[in-house]
Amino acid sequence: MLLTSLVALQPVLLGGCVAAVAPVLAGTLVIKTRIDGKPDGKPKGEHRKSTLAKSGKPPPLVAEPLARRIAPIAGTDTQMPAGTSLQLTGLTALPRPDEAPGAIGGSFAAFGHFALTAAQPKPGQPVRSALIDPATLTSRPARANCGNQPPAVLIDLDPDKAVFDLDDPPAAAPGLAEQLARLRAAGITILWQASLPTDKSERLYIILAAVGLDPDRTDRLLLIRKPDERKQDRRQDAARDWCILAVAGDSKGDFEEAFDYLRDPNGILASAMSANLGDGWFLTPQPIR
Known part of the structure; x- marks a missing residue:
């Protein structure tokens, strides 16, 4: 009743x-x-x-x-606790788990949508790389134009300050496989980055296929080729072959290693680089967890 x-x-x-x-x-x-x-x-x-x-x-x-x-x-005159406020969200339905709001640009749905939009710019608008030009770090951090390079996106697999564990039972982030399928259908290459040596490539491909994130093994891996190589080196090398439209990671160092060496994480340089969050850089949950 x-x-x-x-x-x-x-x-x-x-x-x-x-x-x-x-x-x-x-x-x-x-x-x-x-x-x-x-x-x-x-x-x-x-x-x-x-x-x-x-x-x-x-x-x-x-x-x-x-x-x-x-x-x-x-909306009557019923008293509410002091400091309480109401705000209309504009939502007509609950978001999917992979689209739940988080940090700025904090969902794989936002990551995928940005890449699809960036791959088809308006007439006369250049296609920009998501990576900062290293030559601009000492002045004003800027992202270079890509020209006619084929489009790609980069996803970092490592947990913050750790290395991706090949022995941990994997499960893909909800909705990520569907986002990646849309990107591939649009001709965008998927690049996976991890601090693993290249001799672990086969095991990583098996895991990506098993969780449905790279079922046909068409994606590319950016792994460490020699002991002293940094992930930043692999990203810059990849930028010579592809226009990396968007990067997904769980820490700012996954976008630009300079974040890991700043004396003041809230200083001018950090603020200038952080302006790229949601605009090419996306702080997301772990893609495989």
């Missing part, structure tokens, strides 16, 4: 009028009584009243708690 009442209350709540709640509830009780088929024709509440009158007990408070629950929704 409560569910039926709440459904009937929807027009009332949307209109902001709580005064009409009582008639709606009364009508609902009558409908329920007819379904129950009481022999004397009395509403169900009347039977309860007569029984309570004989017992001398006060009637249970039903309408008042319901009104208390309705009042904050209907």
Whole structure:
């Protein structure tokens, strides 16, 4: 009956009028009584009243708690705790788990959408790389134009300050496989980056295929070729062959290694580079966890 009442209350709540709640509830009780088929024709509440009158007990408070629950929704003068505020989100449905809001650009859906849009710029608009030109780090960090290089995206597999574990039972991030399929269909190459030696390539390909992130083994791996090589070196080498439109990682060092050497992580240089978050750089959950 409560569910039926709440459904009937929807027009009332949307209109902001709580005064009409009582008639709606009364009508609902009558409908329920007819379904129950009481022999004397009395509403169900009347039977309860007569029984309570004989017992001398006060009637249970039903309408008042319901009104208390309705009042904050209907916009009445019900007091709210100090400091409490309400904000309309504009959402018409709950987001998918992989699209849940997080850090700026913090979803694989945003990552994929950005790459698809960047791969088809407006006429006269250049295609920009997501990587910062190293020559600009001492002045104003800037991203170079790609020219006619084939498009690609880069996803970092390493957990923050650690190396991707090939022995950990893998599971792909929800929705990521679908995003990658859209990128491949648009002619965008997927690059996977990890601090693993190149002799681990086969094992990594097996894992990517097993979790559905690279089922046909068409993606490329950016692994460490020699002991003293840095991930930044591999990214810059890859930038000579592809236009890396977007990078997904769980730390800022996955986009530019300079973040790992800054004396002031909140200084001018850090702020200038952080402006790329959501615009080529995407802080995301682990793609395989």
